[in-house]
Amino acid sequence: MSSDFLQSMADSSRQRVAVAKAMLGTNELLARIRELPPPPPLRRSGRFDLICEVKLRSPAVGDLQSAHATSATDRVLAYGRAGAAAVSVLTEPSRFDGSMAHLEAAVQALVSLSVPAMRKDFLVDSYQVLEARAAGAGGVLVILRMLPRPQLEQLVDTALAHRLFVLLEAFDEADIALAQSLVAARLEQRNLLLVGVNCRDLVTLQVVPGRLEMLAPALPRDVARVAESGVTTPADAARVAAAGYDLALVGSALMQHADPSVLIATMLKAGRV
Secondary structure: OOOHHHHHHHHHHHHHHHHHHHHHHHHHHHHHHOOOOOOOOOOOOOOEEEEEEEEEOOOOOOOOOOOOOOOOHHHHHHHHHOOEEEEEEOOOOOOOOOOOHHHHHHHHHHHOOOOOEEOOOOOOOHHHHHHHHHOOOOOOEEEHHOOOOHHHHHHHHHHHHHHOOEEEEOOOHHHHHHHHHHHHHOOOHHHHEEEEOEEOOOOOOOOOOOHHHHHHHHHOOEEEEEOOOOOHHHHHHHHHHHOOOOEEEHHHHHOOOOHHHHHHHHHHHHOOO
């Protein structure tokens, strides 16, 4: 069951899709995609890795833009040079101050480093997956409890058809069971599938202590597992790595850090010990 927060985000997302489709039809979007080179794959090390996030605002924390003067492009480059497996970019405008322009800028900044950008948004329509691919992204996030299964499968299969990796975001055991089922039906493409646990409470939007560790044993073992939210320090990285996570998605902590490359280095070191 979707929370009021996710429901409001889904409603807003549908409105954005309608506007986007009126401006650029699906066939035109597909024509643009056909001219693009293949998207870069996740840059995995074979050990614990990080997906580093660019977001200008968090509903839980507030404005993240003014924490440090570093431009978004410089921050993206810092992430890539420090060893990020991918860079997550918020494109939701109303609560996160994101835009597709931010995704496009991140893709351009990362081209020389062969690091993929991931569109993080409240996706409700496969058109939005095509938007991400047309912008040059290498992956998308799909929130499992936002949509009925047939619509989720449309999102996932559209992404896989265009060689995008998909981060399936779960909040509880029921979400994880759904993720397991989606993965089981797509085992030949499991290298493009990741399952993540978001440990935020969807009512308070606060991190729930212990949720990452509690749900880790339920996660599928044949795909990469991602700890989302609540990983802010090297000690957190070590903790989630020890619990069995292969990656962590880190956003606010990096946005608030004067030199994110330093935090990335120390998190990777701690997670790989």
